[in-house]
Every structure is written in structure tokens, then in C-alpha cells.
Amino acid sequence: MTERSPERAQFLADILCTFAEGGIQMVGYLLDRTTHDDSHGIPEYESVTVQYEDEPERHVVNLDTIAKAFGIMRKGEVKYLPEGSRTRMLADYRELEAGDIDAVDATNLVEIALFGEVVYG
Numbered sequence: 001m002t003e004r005s006p007e008r009a010q011f012l013a014d015i016l017c018t019f020a021e022g023g024i025q026m027v028g029y030l031l032d033r034t035t036h037d038d039s040h041g042i043p044e045y046e047s048v049t050v051q052y053e054d055e056p057e058r059h060v061v062n063l064d065t066i067a068k069a070f071g072i073m074r075k076g077e078v079k080y081l082p083e084g085s086r087t088r089m090l091a092d093y094r095e096l097e098a099g100d101i102d103a104v105d106a107t108n109l110v111e112i113a114l115f116g117e118v119v120y121g
Contacts, residue, residue: 014098022103
């Protein structure tokens with residue numbers, strides 16, 4: 001994994017957790033999660049392995065995956081994502097505010113990283 005500040009890592013981990021807990025049920029993934037509990041007993045996801053129903057390939061989604069999506073968005077290379085969503089999520093990225101990113105946003109970020117676009121969202 002890429003070296004990043006603890007604040008940036010927590011921001012990305014919060015989005016990964018949102019994806020694992022809420023986003024994946026929306027588009028039909030199979031889930032295999034790697035977790036550990038922090039001192040508060042809250043699961044933290046190191047990675048999740050997902051498989052879309054219509055694809056044979058499994059994808060490992062981790063903090064680098066989420067960070068990759070933001071890189072693609074910063075370059076403006078995303079299809080099928082409303083500009084308002086892109087602008088809001090990039091502001092959240094700059095401010096390290098994951099609380100505004102919901103399950104749909106988290107799922108869209110994963111799809112952007114994996115496919116370069118929003119496919120199922």
C-alpha cells in the first residue's frame with residue numbers, strides 16, 4: 001500500500017467501510033472481507049474481495065483502490081457521474097470528510113477505480 005498520513009488513511013478506510021457495509025448490497029456483489037477490530041470494537045476493513053454477478057473476475061478493493069478513484073476524478077476522466085457528485089466528493093477528499101460520502105458514493109468510487117466509470121450506479 002501507498003504511504004499516506006494517518007488522517008488520509010482513516011478517510012479512505014471510512015469510505016471502504018461504507019462500501020463494505022452498505023454499497024455492495026445495492027449492486028449484487030459476493031463479499032469476502034478481511035477485518036480486524038480496533039480498540040472501540042468497530043470493524044475496520046483492510047480489504048474486501050468483490051465479484052459482480054455478471055463478471056467472472058474477482059476484485060480486491062482496499063485503500064489504494066479508493067485513492068485511485070479520487071485520482072481519476074481529479075483528472076476529470078469519469079463517465080456517468082454527475083458533476084455535482086464529483087465536485088462534492090473531491091471537496092470531501094480535500095477536507096478529509098468521509099461522513100458526507102454515502103453508500104452510493106462509495107460504490108461509485110469503487111466502480112470508478114475498477115472500471116474507469118460508473119457502471120452499475
